[in-house]
Amino acid sequence: MSLIANLASVDSEMRKRTLLAIGSFLLPLLVWCMVSYVPFIWHPKVEVTDPGGVDYFQIGMLVDKSQFKDEAAFTRTEKLAPPAGKPANPIYLPAPHEVAQAFYTGFTKQPVQKDAPWLHESLWHSIQIIFWGFLISSLIGVPLGILAGTYSTFARLSEPFIEYFRYLPAPAFGALAVAILGIYDGPKIAIIVIGTLFQQVLIIANTTRKLEATIIEAARTLGTRGIKLLTKVVVPGILPDLYRDQRILLGWAWTYLIVAELIGTSSGITFYITQQARYQHFDNVYAAIMIIGIIGFGTDLILGRLGRRLFPWDRTQDRR
Amino acid sequence: MNQKNLPSYLDQSEDVKARFDKINQRETILEVRNLGKRFRTQQGEVEALRGINFSVRRREFVCVIGPSGCGKSTLIRILAGLEDHTSGDVLLDDKPVKGPGQDRGMVFQGYSLFPWLTVKQNVMFGPQIKGHGKDEAERDARTWLELVGLEKFADSYPHQLSGGMRQRVAIARALVNQPRILLMDEPFGALDAQTRSKMQSHLIDIWKNIDITVLFITHDLDEAIYLADRILVLKAHPGEVQEVIEVSVPRPRSPGQFNTPEFMATKARLEQLIHPAPAPEPEDEQAAQPQMIRFTNVADNVE
Numbered sequence: 001m002s003l004i005a006n007l008a009s010v011d012s013e014m015r016k017r018t019l020l021a022i023g024s025f026l027l028p029l030l031v032w033c034m035v036s037y038v039p040f041i042w043h044p045k046v047e048v049t050d051p052g053g054v055d056y057f058q059i060g061m062l063v064d065k066s067q068f069k070d071e072a073a074f075t076r077t078e079k080l081a082p083p084a085g086k087p088a089n090p091i092y093l094p095a096p097h098e099v100a101q102a103f104y105t106g107f108t109k110q111p112v113q114k115d116a117p118w119l120h121e122s123l124w125h126s127i128q129i130i131f132w133g134f135l136i137s138s139l140i141g142v143p144l145g146i147l148a149g150t151y152s153t154f155a156r157l158s159e160p161f162i163e164y165f166r167y168l169p170a171p172a173f174g175a176l177a178v179a180i181l182g183i184y185d186g187p188k189i190a191i192i193v194i195g196t197l198f199q200q201v202l203i204i205a206n207t208t209r210k211l212e213a214t215i216i217e218a219a220r221t222l223g224t225r226g227i228k229l230l231t232k233v234v235v236p237g238i239l240p241d242l243y244r245d246q247r248i249l250l251g252w253a254w255t256y257l258i259v260a261e262l263i264g265t266s267s268g269i270t271f272y273i274t275q276q277a278r279y280q281h282f283d284n285v286y287a288a289i290m291i292i293g294i295i296g297f298g299t300d301l302i303l304g305r306l307g308r309r310l311f312p313w314d315r316t317q318d319r320r
Numbered sequence: 321m322n323q324k325n326l327p328s329y330l331d332q333s334e335d336v337k338a339r340f341d342k343i344n345q346r347e348t349i350l351e352v353r354n355l356g357k358r359f360r361t362q363q364g365e366v367e368a369l370r371g372i373n374f375s376v377r378r379r380e381f382v383c384v385i386g387p388s389g390c391g392k393s394t395l396i397r398i399l400a401g402l403e404d405h406t407s408g409d410v411l412l413d414d415k416p417v418k419g420p421g422q423d424r425g426m427v428f429q430g431y432s433l434f435p436w437l438t439v440k441q442n443v444m445f446g447p448q449i450k451g452h453g454k455d456e457a458e459r460d461a462r463t464w465l466e467l468v469g470l471e472k473f474a475d476s477y478p479h480q481l482s483g484g485m486r487q488r489v490a491i492a493r494a495l496v497n498q499p500r501i502l503l504m505d506e507p508f509g510a511l512d513a514q515t516r517s518k519m520q521s522h523l524i525d526i527w528k529n530i531d532i533t534v535l536f537i538t539h540d541l542d543e544a545i546y547l548a549d550r551i552l553v554l555k556a557h558p559g560e561v562q563e564v565i566e567v568s569v570p571r572p573r574s575p576g577q578f579n580t581p582e583f584m585a586t587k588a589r590l591e592q593l594i595h596p597a598p599a600p601e602p603e604d605e606q607a608a609q610p611q612m613i614r615f616t617n618v619a620d621n622v623e
Binding site: 212214215217218219220221222223224225228232233236237239311312313314315 | 400401402419420421422424425426428430432433434435436437445446449450477478479490493494497
């Protein structure tokens with residue numbers, strides 16, 4: 001259809017798409033801003049600005065609205081100084097500007113707790129775990145998947161077991177992984193491998209099977225056989241789809257990260273998040289959660305761009 | 321022209337007769353002896369081909385035609401080595417065919433070009449598999465691309481080309497290996513009428529200029545008569561050779577011959593063989609009885 005459309009409308013179509021994409025991010029942000037900054041929306045707590053005659057109130061303390069009302073009524077009947085306060089949200093919902101600030105200070109200021117890792121240190125550790133986990137999984141899973149997709153005997157020999165194994169939740173192997181691999185990075189990488197590998201084999205086998213049969217037949221009539229059929233025809237033929245699968249699987253690897261990092265000694269971004277939550281620095285918690293999203297989404301965007309450059313012949317990309 | 325005034329499709333002019341004599345003196349490239357093919361399906365065994373006998377001489381152009389389900393695609397796939405036969409022999413230069421090979425080039429209906437390779441790289445694929453060096457393969461590819469008129473598109477990807485151009489690439493890709501026979505499975509079936517007739521003339525030009533024997537599958541009667549020296553007419557269930565027709569239309573061929581008596585006589589004979597007296601409709605067709613209901617205003621007529 002886009003062939004018929006003239007350039008101008010393609011241009012405006014692109015602009016509209018960009019605007020909508022930005023809007024899809026602005027909309028949730030707007031909701032968050034409204035809940036945070038408009039006093040009469042939600043705000044179930046009262047932040048005490050003046051304790052008045054209530055002996056256990058302190059400045060900056062968060063109390064329930066009903067409790068504050070009861071205490072205020074109590075001071076009136078007892079003829080004490082009334083307490084003062086302003087509507088506030090619970091501590092677990094910081095306002096956008098606080099999170100933004102935490103985002104900035106996470107990279108620039110020494111953490112409040114001694115020996116606590118910086119945000120970027122935690123993040124770098126997590127990225128390394130993901131990298132090794134995904135690399136090991138791919139080194140095994142991609143060749144297995146391609147073999148299973150090409151040779152039906154191999155598929156019948158491997159797929160039923162893999163199909164069974166993928167239903168075993170990866171975190172269930174946590175204790176086992178610690179027993180075998182120690183308490184540091186080993187078991188964490190293992191969990192990511194277990195979580196990704198089995199899906200990877202099945203998905204890539206499926207992708208390989210979808211390669212058009214006539215392409216392989218054409219190659220055979222041109223004299224291709226044996227291993228060359230695999231390396232010169234099957235692999236290049238599925239490469240764009242394989243690349244897309246890998247992008248999706250990388251996202252799955254990220255979802256296993258948090259669980260993996262809780263195994264053995266807690267580390268990485270998960271350690272940072274739990275640690276900050278323990279001290280009720282929820283602004284830091286939000287910042288850390290968001291940065292996971294930013295990194296995941298960012299890598300995928302970059303990989304998507306890269307894919308378009310790497311596979312200029314891939315027609316399925318035109319449909320997006 | 322009236323049907324009754326047509327000459328017999330068997331009548332051959334002196335020139336045509338002399339030409340067939342010459343063809344018959346050439347050596348046999350492909351010989352098919354008593355070929356049979358059985359499939360095992362869930363409904364039981366199906367006999368796709370039975371007792372197929374024919375031979376193709378060097379530089380002969382043979383078309384295979386038949387109703388759908390006559391096994392013409394199965395036949396060509398067996399010749400290409402993509403499928404096994406269950407009985408009989410396929411001999412290429414007197415040697416039995418085993419599996420696909422570069423001695424038989426194949427052009428498919430779906431273009432089946434390698435989408436990740438440029439036009440030139442597609443043509444280079446065969447020579448490189450054979451173990452030729454890159455430079456030699458590239459030189460060969462350029463020659464054959466020139467022959468099909470696509471040297472300007474050497475660095476384009478297949479998806480950037482039209483259907484006709486893609487099929488030219490497929491022909492070049494098959495011919496670069498210098499096969500003994502070119503097998504073509506309804507190669508122009510997906511093209512529009514205009515491109516199709518252009519490709520037919522182009523194919524004749526190629527065939528005239530290089531030492532190649534062609535076996536061409538089609539379901540288009542005009543195409544078969546226009547291209548072929550001999551037409552192998554198959555019938556369905558099971559697939560058997562019904563008749564081998566020597567086309568009496570003289571060469572060189574041109575689209576202007578479509579209305580000549582020889583052409584029409586041959587076509588009438590093919591039609592008689594392929595579409596005999598209307599067979600009773602299959603049951604599932606009978607079940608679908610359209611019930612016409614008027615959805616528009618009574619006065620609102622289109623005819």
